Amino acid sequence: MGxxxxxxxxxxxxxxxxxxxxxxxxxxxxxxxxxxxxxNADTNETDSTIVKHHFAAVGAVVLGRRTFDVGIDIWxxxxxPAPSFVVTHRGRDDLPMNSSTFTFVTEGxxxxxxxxxxxxxxxxxxxxxxxxxxxxxxAGLLDEIHLQLAPVLLGTGRRLFExxxxxxxxxERTSVTESPYVTHLRFRLR
Amino acid sequence: MGxxxxxxxxxxxxxxxxxxxxxxxxxxxxxxxxxxxxxNADTNETDSTIVKHHFAAVGAVVLGRRTFDVGIDIWxxxxxPAPSFVVTHRGRDDLPMNSSTFTFVTEGxxxxxxxxxxxxxxxxxxxxxxxxxxxxxxAGLLDEIHLQLAPVLLGTGRRLFExxxxxxxxxERTSVTESPYVTHLRFRLR
Numbered sequence: 442m443g444x445x446x447x448x449x450x451x452x453x454x455x456x457x458x459x460x461x462x463x464x465x466x467x468x469x470x471x472x473x474x475x476x477x478x479x480x481n482a483d484t485n486e487t488d489s490t491i492v493k494h495h496f497a498a499v500g501a502v503v504l505g506r507r508t509f510d511v512g513i514d515i516w517x518x519x520x521x522p523a524p525s526f527v528v529t530h531r532g533r534d535d536l537p538m539n540s541s542t543f544t545f546v547t548e549g550x551x552x553x554x555x556x557x558x559x560x561x562x563x564x565x566x567x568x569x570x571x572x573x574x575x576x577x578x579x580a581g582l583l584d585e586i587h588l589q590l591a592p593v594l595l596g597t598g599r600r601l602f603e604x605x606x607x608x609x610x611x612x613e614r615t616s617v618t619e620s621p622y623v624t625h626l627r628f629r630l631r
Numbered sequence: 632m633g634x635x636x637x638x639x640x641x642x643x644x645x646x647x648x649x650x651x652x653x654x655x656x657x658x659x660x661x662x663x664x665x666x667x668x669x670x671n672a673d674t675n676e677t678d679s680t681i682v683k684h685h686f687a688a689v690g691a692v693v694l695g696r697r698t699f700d701v702g703i704d705i706w707x708x709x710x711x712p713a714p715s716f717v718v719t720h721r722g723r724d725d726l727p728m729n730s731s732t733f734t735f736v737t738e739g740x741x742x743x744x745x746x747x748x749x750x751x752x753x754x755x756x757x758x759x760x761x762x763x764x765x766x767x768x769x770a771g772l773l774d775e776i777h778l779q780l781a782p783v784l785l786g787t788g789r790r791l792f793e794x795x796x797x798x799x800x801x802x803e804r805t806s807v808t809e810s811p812y813v814t815h816l817r818f819r820l821r
Binding site for chain 1: 643650783816
């Protein structure tokens with residue numbers, strides 16, 4: 442079985458998007474700053490290798506409804522070429538796209554992750570969106586965190602790690618890789 | 632002149648202490664988890680070297696009143712063998728200790744940092760406490776962040792980076808050092 446991973450860029454002060462995420466600002470106001478390293482990844486071998494390996498390893502995606510709503514006009518496809526499960530309260534029919542299909546899951550994050558694992562086979566399930574990530578952590582379903590730590594303090598925005606309760610969750614740092622634009626940190630949840 | 636630095640251990644979810652910091656729990660409830668690496672530093676050369684260099688480089692300290700109140704019974708001295716400036720609303724006479732002296736500054740963080748820089752000479756001023764750190768960042772007086780990133784999600788506690796406003800603050804990552812217990816990350820504020 443593959444792992445359930447969270448692969449995301451976070452500012453040093455803990456934000457994965459700016460404030461007011463919406464169709465007009467899919468990364469929140471000012472949030473594109475976080476993805477500057479991606480714009481440069483083509484010219485930087487460390488980053489491009491990590492991005493390439495990540496994309497190749499993803500066998501299914503679980504994303505929140507808001508991530509779907511603000512992302513679909515940008516991707517015009519599934520976010521990865523892999524079955525994509527949208528956690529939502531409003532059920533709708535499967536939505537076939539060019540590379541793969543969106544399936545809408547109304548039974549919650551745990552069900553979505555189980556379906557995604559079945560679809561991913563030996564590949565990884567990747568999570569998108571802070572809500573989905575937090576729910577997966579609370580449910581004990583997240584295996585790995587692949588963080589790109591951006592050297593910036595955003596000040597405000599969408600925090601990655603909150604609403605996790607008060608139990609400590611121990612991590613094992615499995616790798617650290619420096620690139621000119623970010624610090625890649627990987628952790629395994631124990 | 633030395634630099635104004637913030638040297639602190641932070642959990643991956645952004646906390647530098649657990650909840651309910653007070654005399655009974657100087658690091659907050661459960662917050663001692665963050666300093667586990669320090670308990671092991673004696674037996675680990677990477678960590679012990681970093682701790683030794685940090686202590687040797689500090690020429691003055693600026694700390695908050697709460698940090699003073701909860702720390703004094705533990706240190707039974709100034710936190711470093713260097714002049715220590717306590718930012719407080721309640722003035723009091725200088726408090727000489729074994730290694731150095733506490734001076735109580737009622738004119739705010741900026742004044743305390745200016746006094747500390749004068750006292751430190753060519754050595755660094757180190758800041759202690761989230762409030763003091765946040766005020767120094769907002770005032771543009773912080774030069775460097777020396778972070779020990781602990782591989783744990785605390786869930787709740789005292790956040791290091793908040794109340795910073797909404798202007799992005801760009802950082803330059805100056806070093807990354809792995810130890811078995813934490814990841815040492817240094818940033819320069821631009």
